Amino acid sequence: MTGARRARRGWFRTNTAALGALVIAIPLAGWWTTRSDYKSWYDAEPRDPVVIAAGGTSYAGATWYAASVEEDPQARAGRQVDPTPAGTTRVRVYFRLQVDNLSALEGLGGCRPQLRAPDGRVWNESSTAGDFQDRPTGCTGGYDVKPQSWRGAAAQYYLKPVAGKPFETVAVFVVPSAVASNVEPTITWATKLPQYLAFPR
Amino acid sequence: MSARKLVNVALTLAVLVAIVGLYRLTPTQKDIQEPVAVNGVVGRAVKTPRFDLTIEGVRVGRKLRIPGSSKARDTLSTFVVVDALVTATREPIHLSTVRIKASDGVIYLGANRSGLDRVDLTGFEFAPDIPVRGSFVVELPADKLPGATLQVMEKAIFNDLEPQATIPLGASTPPVEDVVALTRASES
Numbered sequence: 001m002t003g004a005r006r007a008r009r010g011w012f013r014t015n016t017a018a019l020g021a022l023v024i025a026i027p028l029a030g031w032w033t034t035r036s037d038y039k040s041w042y043d044a045e046p047r048d049p050v051v052i053a054a055g056g057t058s059y060a061g062a063t064w065y066a067a068s069v070e071e072d073p074q075a076r077a078g079r080q081v082d083p084t085p086a087g088t089t090r091v092r093v094y095f096r097l098q099v100d101n102l103s104a105l106e107g108l109g110g111c112r113p114q115l116r117a118p119d120g121r122v123w124n125e126s127s128t129a130g131d132f133q134d135r136p137t138g139c140t141g142g143y144d145v146k147p148q149s150w151r152g153a154a155a156q157y158y159l160k161p162v163a164g165k166p167f168e169t170v171a172v173f174v175v176p177s178a179v180a181s182n183v184e185p186t187i188t189w190a191t192k193l194p195q196y197l198a199f200p201r
Numbered sequence: 202m203s204a205r206k207l208v209n210v211a212l213t214l215a216v217l218v219a220i221v222g223l224y225r226l227t228p229t230q231k232d233i234q235e236p237v238a239v240n241g242v243v244g245r246a247v248k249t250p251r252f253d254l255t256i257e258g259v260r261v262g263r264k265l266r267i268p269g270s271s272k273a274r275d276t277l278s279t280f281v282v283v284d285a286l287v288t289a290t291r292e293p294i295h296l297s298t299v300r301i302k303a304s305d306g307v308i309y310l311g312a313n314r315s316g317l318d319r320v321d322l323t324g325f326e327f328a329p330d331i332p333v334r335g336s337f338v339v340e341l342p343a344d345k346l347p348g349a350t351l352q353v354m355e356k357a358i359f360n361d362l363e364p365q366a367t368i369p370l371g372a373s374t375p376p377v378e379d380v381v382a383l384t385r386a387s388e389s
Contacts, residue, residue: 085388088331121329124293176330 046188049198059197060189061104065096065166067185067199073172077152079131089180091115091173092132095139095187095199098166105161110190111139113171115183116198123183129172139187141167236354236365243371246286249364251294252327254353255286256368257334261343262381270316273380279343280312282336282381283351283370289327297357299323301339301370304348309341320385335386346374 012019056063073092075081084090093113099105115123125137134154136142142158144151151158161167175183187197241247246255264273265280274280281301299311299322311323318324322335337353353366 085331088388117329120291122292123328124326127326174328174331178330 043194045194046186046196047194048196049186050195051198051200056098060192061101061107062097062099064197064199065098067096068094069185069201070094071180073132075131076134076154081131084174087177088174089177090126090129090132091175091180091183093171093173093185093199094135095169095171095185096166097139097169098164099161100164102161102163105140108139112188112190113139114186114188115173115175116186117179117183121179122186123173123175125171126174132172133170135168135170137170139169141169234361236352236360236363238367239364241366241368243368247366247368249366251289251291251355251364252296252366253288253290254296254366254368256283256351256370257286258284259346259370259375260284260378260381261346261375262378264380265312265314265338266380266382267314267316268320268383268385274314276340278340279377280381281339281341281343281346282383283339284334284336285322286332286334287322287325287327288332289329291329293326293328294355295326296323296353296355298352298354298360298365299337299339300352301341301346302350302352303341303345305345307345308352309339309345312338312340314338317383320383322386325386331388333386333388336383338383343374343377346370347372 050057050059052064052066054066056065058064070092071089073090093115095113099108113125135157141161143160144155144158145160147155147159149155157168171185173183182201184201185199187199189196239247239249241254241256243256243259246253260282262280262282264275265282266273287296301309303309317338320335322333322337325333325335327333337351341349349370351366351368351370353368354360354363356363
């Protein structure tokens, strides 16, 4: 018995370095895999707001200004539209931004405007909103080379953006009337998650 | 055999039994990949974390009339039309997986007729707290309906442990109509 005990003590002494490495490596591996799982979960949703200041905020190569939000907007001239479903309200948002270099517009494609309630619920743009869109949609502005007379009063908004000059885009939503006055516009890019642009009202 | 050997044999057996027992308790691949059933009944809202679903009625017909399509559609079995009210709770979603599991275990997927996804609930984007009334359509023989269960889920793929609204459709078959007419899904 005495001889065996002495041999075991010897084994621990020979392997001290390896055992010490295990003590460090096992918690480290656990921390690493947990961290990467947590990160991929965290990065999948818009969670970190980039709040737009009143005087403009620079983001993604553009300067973003406060958005204007309008509840129950007027339809475009000459359009008769059905009322929204009971208990809902239409909300129209004009986004205002400017690029100092036209190549920055390429980085703004694929943006997704949404409305977000304080409790985190979100609404997408309405799919039947053409009668209320009097600006280009999306984030890259208009595409006309010169004003088109058939666009009427809105023709200037559809001109191609000019470097250093603000332009506007539109997004139209239908949300429950209970939240219409406290939802905030946001813009999300799938490539920039978990960050998103938040426009305080 | 000495007492010490007997104790060793007993301990070995105990460890073997413990190993087999623990293996039986561990979750299987099925346990960690199957959707999680959220059970309900016809006529009452089933509340899953991301959507509420109320089944308002079941209609069965030999032909199906789809709005915006002139001819009623034929089938080799019958059309089961499940009228429902759906409300998303957090963000815009689609309900991509709709199926009926018969009492014999056979699963029938939602119908995939041309033009159907433009008017039924599977093609609709639900927005939080705006209820939408519409229908799901599944084709299956009417005599398989007693004891069948409707299963509705948000995602079609990567749906491990996702909540699945699971609603028994009752023990009897509704009368089989000649033609059942769909109404376009809309915010009620």
